[in-house]
Amino acid sequence: MGLLTVLKKLKQKEKELRILLLGLDNAGKTTILKKFNGEDISTISPTLGFNIQTLLYKDYKLNIWDVGGQKTLRSYWRNYYEENDAVIWVIDSSDIRRIDDCKEELKKLLDEEKFAGASFLVFANKQDLDGALTSEQIAKYMDLESLSTHHWEIKSCSAVTGQGLEEGIEWVVNDIISRCFILD
């Protein structure tokens, strides 16, 4: 009967991945998203609220939720925590002044139960700037090494030049696949 179509639908849905893109304001979240999607990045306004973008990567449909990082918006982040396959945390590697802020927000995020089992990628963005910390320095400062509750990875990237973006997304997709679709 209609069971076949239902199954087909389910199967299709499995190929859809939901990814949450978070980070402090001015980290470059929207720029990463638009650059990856091949859109113009010169007229991006700071995000007031959120953007949803659907990307096709390999066979997978990535629904990426890009939520603004302003202080006034951070209390709303929790509304987006449900059912994520992966979380991408974006860091402005040159923003040394707020790195402790960043660490704190990240810690709050990692303590969240709703992310249990989600893959976790940190983008050390803005590597094109002279004052940028390397991904190793950030991993060390943020204590990522001691993180055992999630599959995690840190990738350095530059949203302006596009360098490192694909590697990051590739890791996310592969990690989700290896976790969820072993039975396939």
Added chain:
Amino acid sequence: MNNPNNNGNNKGSSTLDSISKEIEDRDEQRKLQQLRNKEIHQQTQIDLSNSNNITKCINEINQLEKEIENELQQIDLSTSSKDSTTTPLTIDSIKNTFNDIEHKIATMSLLLAESNHFLPLFEIKNLNLTISNVQKNTNTLKDKVIPKQKFSFKRAAKSSTPKVTNNTTIDTSIPSPAVAPLVDNESIFDNSNIKGFNGKELVYPPTATTSTSSSSDTINDLLISNLVDCKVILKMKVLTACKINNIKNCTIISHSPIDGSIFIDNCIDTTFSFSSRQIRIHYSSNCRFNIFVKSNPIIEGCNGIKFSSYPHRQLQLTDQDYSRFMQYNFDLININADTEKYKDVNDFDWLQTKPSPHWELVKEEQE
């Protein structure tokens, strides 16, 4: 259909099948349509972004690359042929050529940085590769020819190899949170930091006399903090990102467009004049912004903020600065965007439809 005597179950499933097929077909068509739309969109973007500029920029960079390769080859030949008869004179001339090469490499990356926004991603990747290759070749040859000069070289190459500078600057700048406030009292005025001055007029870059000028007027990450009663004028050729915090009663003017974002935090009674891609203003009060901006400015936790347009006529820009500003402006017209974005300020603390009480538009200052 072939077998009318069969029970209805089969029929039902076949209609279901056809329905699901129809749905699939429709989905497919929709996807195709989306792809086509995207293609058209991309095409128009490419058309608008002036392909002349692209080829010109690529040619220029490639030309420079060839020149550098030639010079490198010459040095290599001359040093390997008369190994035994090297005199101090030739070493001097070699040094000169190396200086020249470094200048060229700096120009190359500058060109690339300036044209970043209209070049296709693929070209940027390619050009980046070219530049880093040239840099590598120069490095290896230099190490071979004048090994003692390795250190001074690293310094001069600052603008073109950000990775190298990373290592040197970072160790001092990672804040161990307890120490940071103490350091704040110190006055610093260097390549990427203007900090802790009181009642001074600061022009940046400091003076054009320093011979390593190419590295000091292409700053891509500037931090301005803890100033009181100061006037800061920024005149570097290329400035990519700028962060400003803890400023009181100052005037900050940038003569050159800032290619990235400006992040302003905790400023009081200050006047800013900028042209930039993005402006973010946080927790500031009684400030005035004379700005040209490519996207909507935002304010958060602010009060008494005034906005008006960038006073490029009154700033008495040099011809070079003016042409850069117009170029910046032109890019924007090219992509059919709004030239008066500064009027559409987004206030994160004001979600109602009536105008926010935290900011207002004012007329350009007449001086």
